[in-house]
Amino acid sequence: MIFYFSGTGNSRWVAQFLSDELSDTLRFIPDELGTDMHYTLKDGERLGFVFPTYGWGVPPFIEQFIGKMRVDNVGYLYFVTTCGDDTGMTAEIFCDIVARKGWLCQLGYAVQMPESYVCLPGFDVDPKPKEQRKLDAVPDRMHQIVDDIVDGRGGFDTLPGAMPWAKSHIVRPFFNRFLVNPRHFKVNDQCVGCGICVKACPFGNISLADNKHPQWHEHCVQCMRCYHTCPHRAIEWGRFTRGKGQYLHNRD
Ligand SMILES: Cc1cc2nc3c(=O)[nH]c(=O)nc-3n(C[C@H](O)[C@H](O)[C@H](O)COP(=O)(O)O)c2cc1C
Structure with missing residues (x-):
């Protein structure tokens, strides 16, 4: 097993x-x-x-x-x-x-x-x-x-x-x-509210707020799947992810 x-x-x-x-x-x-x-x-x-x-x-x-x-x-x-x-x-x-x-x-x-x-x-x-x-x-x-x-x-x-x-x-x-913290996640103005990040989160930890922007709840393990999955490159964690790349194994 x-x-x-x-x-x-x-x-x-x-x-x-x-x-x-x-x-x-x-x-x-x-x-x-x-x-x-x-x-x-x-x-x-x-x-x-x-x-x-x-x-x-x-x-x-x-x-x-x-x-x-x-x-x-x-x-x-x-x-x-x-x-x-x-x-x-x-x-x-x-x-x-x-x-x-x-x-x-x-x-x-x-x-x-x-x-x-x-x-x-x-x-x-x-x-x-x-x-x-x-x-x-x-x-x-x-x-x-x-x-x-x-x-x-x-x-x-x-x-x-x-x-x-x-x-x-x-x-x-x-x-x-200090560095595993869902509170630092946010979206930039590329976010279209598609909800792909909601489906991608392995822990069901993301929901869409009334303004259709994702909100991260407390069960985040910082796997970064949401960040790497976003087709609009709209998800940021603090200010250090700006301009950085994305990776998914075989676009898994
Ligand atoms: C929160 C976090 C912490 C990481 N820490 C390390 C680390 O200490 N050493 C390392 O070599 N890679 C580190 N990595 C990179 C991952 O271990 C590596 O890319 C891994 O293969 C990702 O596996 P996954 O695709 O199954 O999620 C880290 C990645 C994340 C998201």
């Missing part, structure tokens, strides 16, 4: 690839939130998690989901995180989260994919050649991951990058506290 989340489609592609190759069931985490979140694995069934790296760690809502879910008969457990650059100590953070459930994470991988974070100065989507280079490297990496999972191997290859401790233990708390 594979639990996954994806904002702009990278992790969705990875999760779908694993599901196809391993014949394991896929479950999209936002769809699971309204259920009893109680799962029973068959003997020998693997438990996988696929998610984007956010702020050099596991996105807080993934941590909350894992904290609340109940899974019977857990054996081999792995994760794959997609990232634009590097993941800091995401592997250690994930292992701690599942250890609190009494589970052991055997395998962890990071897969570098096109950048989706645009909310701070210096962060933008990748230029097209870089985007293509990253996408070209993904299939080989995925075959390596599938081979490891099929053989039940252990180990971690998670692209920690430079200064992983500082990123995950100093920058990350600041990031989660």
Whole structure:
């Protein structure tokens, strides 16, 4: 069974690839939130998690989901995180989260994919050649991951990058506290009130106000799907997204 989340489609592609190759069931985490979140694995069934790296760690809502879910008969457990650059100590953070459930994470991988974070100065989507280079490297990496999972191997290859401790233990708390905030979303005068962002939000967190402009409610995880999906390039987060690019995996 594979639990996954994806904002702009990278992790969705990875999760779908694993599901196809391993014949394991896929479950999209936002769809699971309204259920009893109680799962029973068959003997020998693997438990996988696929998610984007956010702020050099596991996105807080993934941590909350894992904290609340109940899974019977857990054996081999792995994760794959997609990232634009590097993941800091995401592997250690994930292992701690599942250890609190009494589970052991055997395998962890990071897969570098096109950048989706645009909310701070210096962060933008990748230029097209870089985007293509990253996408070209993904299939080989995925075959390596599938081979490891099929053989039940252990180990971690998670692209920690430079200064992983500082990123995950100093920058990350600041990031989660101050930079994950739906109040900074707004629209510019390109907004035509089409409501595409309302349908795109994986958490149903956006509605249209009386003036037909979107309003963001409190359950935003900052996946940026609304920003990247808007066909009119009308959504901004604070003032730092002005003039920046958009990305969706395969226009997913
Ligand atoms: C809120 C947010 C935080 C991010 N933080 C990181 C990060 O710490 N390190 C990194 O390499 N990429 C980071 N990224 C980029 C994404 O991890 C990367 O583009 C990922 O593949 C997106 O996956 P998705 O398409 O499944 O949503 C971040 C993206 C967002 C939206």
